[in-house]
Amino acid sequence: MLEWLKEPETNFPEQITAGFEHGVCVGQIQAKAGLTQSTVSEYLSILQRAGFIESTRVGQWTYYKRNESAFEALSKLIQSNL
Amino acid sequence: MLEWLKEPETNFPEQITAGFEHGVCVGQIQAKAGLTQSTVSEYLSILQRAGFIESTRVGQWTYYKRNESAFEALSKLIQSNL
DNA sequence: CAAATATATCGACTTTTCTCGATATGTGAA
DNA sequence: TTCACATATCGAGAAAAGTCGATATATTTG
Numbered sequence: 052m053l054e055w056l057k058e059p060e061t062n063f064p065e066q067i068t069a070g071f072e073h074g075v076c077v078g079q080i081q082a083k084a085g086l087t088q089s090t091v092s093e094y095l096s097i098l099q100r101a102g103f104i105e106s107t108r109v110g111q112w113t114y115y116k117r118n119e120s121a122f123e124a125l126s127k128l129i130q131s132n133l
Numbered sequence: 134m135l136e137w138l139k140e141p142e143t144n145f146p147e148q149i150t151a152g153f154e155h156g157v158c159v160g161q162i163q164a165k166a167g168l169t170q171s172t173v174s175e176y177l178s179i180l181q182r183a184g185f186i187e188s189t190r191v192g193q194w195t196y197y198k199r200n201e202s203a204f205e206a207l208s209k210l211i212q213s214n215l
Numbered sequence: 216c217a218a219a220t221a222t223a224t225c226g227a228c229t230t231t232t233c234t235c236g237a238t239a240t241g242t243g244a245a
Numbered sequence: 246t247t248c249a250c251a252t253a254t255c256g257a258g259a260a261a262a263g264t265c266g267a268t269a270t271a272t273t274t275g
Contacts, residue, residue, distance in 0.1 A: 053215055077252060090234050092253055111242045111251045122215055129208045133135060159222060172264050174223055193221045193272045217275085224269070233260070240253070245246100 052080055052094070053103060056117045073107035074116025134162055134176070135185060138199045155189035156198025 055062040059071040063079045081091040095115050098104045102121045107114045137144040141153040145161045163173040177197050180186045184203045189196045 078250095087235055088252075089236075089254080092251095093234090096253075108241090108252090113252060122211060125215075126208050126211045129204060129211065133204055133207075160220095168263095169265055170222075171224080171266075174221095175264090178223075190222090190271090195222060219274080220272080222269100222271080225267085227265085227267105229262100229264075231260105231262070233258105235258085236256095238253100238255075240251105242251080243249090245248080 052084065053098070053117065055080070055083065056104065056115065059116075069112075071116075073109060073114035074105070076112040076114050078112075080115070134166065135180070135199065137162070137165065138186065138197065141198075151194075153198075155191060155196035156187070158194040158196050160194075162197070 056075060059066070059075050062083070063071075063075045065082075066075060066079050069076075077088070077092055077095060080095070081088050084091055086094075095104065095106070099106055099115070103118055104115045105118050107116075138157060141148070141157050144165070145153075145157045147164075148157060148161050151158070159170070159174055159177060162177070163170050166173055168176075177186065177188070181188055181197070185200060186197045187200050189198075
């Protein structure tokens with residue numbers, strides 16, 4: 052999912068109309084993941100709590116997009132601490 | 134354990150006599166970890182299979198040391214793929 | 216070879232994580 | 246306000262990971 056969100060345009064073409072400013076909505080990710088709605092929702096919320104993605108509620112949809120700084124921080128953490 | 138193995142001299146002073154060319158032996162790591170011998174042994178073998186540490190058998194002892202290239206590779210993998 | 220020491224492996228149990236269906240919450244449209 | 250849709254949360258069962266004691270293997274010493 053994290054890799055998918057790197058290039059929303061290519062990985063979620065169904066969502067072109069809505070744009071990608073706030074990321075991709077849960078339904079699109081769920082369809083692509085092939086898991087149930089509840090599983091995907093919970094997984095996304097875990098990633099959000101961990102800081103790797105951010106969510107934006109727009110009407111009835113929740114959009115998720117990557118927080119690149121978290122990935123840089125993780126990479127640096129591995130370099131320095133591990 | 135992986136962090137301990139970054140600085141064997143400071144983290145495993147009991148082993149000075151044997152030297153650290155091949156790393157630290159299982160018994161020292163176990164004592165410091167506070168886990169049973171079997172748990173530590175299995176854990177180390179998992180880390181070895183994953184490529185993060187290397188083992189050298191010297192007599193009845195098995196020494197483990199870090200494989201730094203694996204950590205660099207992981208950091209780069211996160212940078213590029215994730 | 217027998218005993219002692221160091222490590223590895225095995226089987227069982229416990230804990231955690233994964234995944235789901237059911238249900239609750241929130242939003243927009245009629 | 247009622248219905249339909251999108252997402253979140255909850256509780257339970259399944260799968261995986263963690264941990265242990267017992268035992269096996271390997272090595273050194275007497």
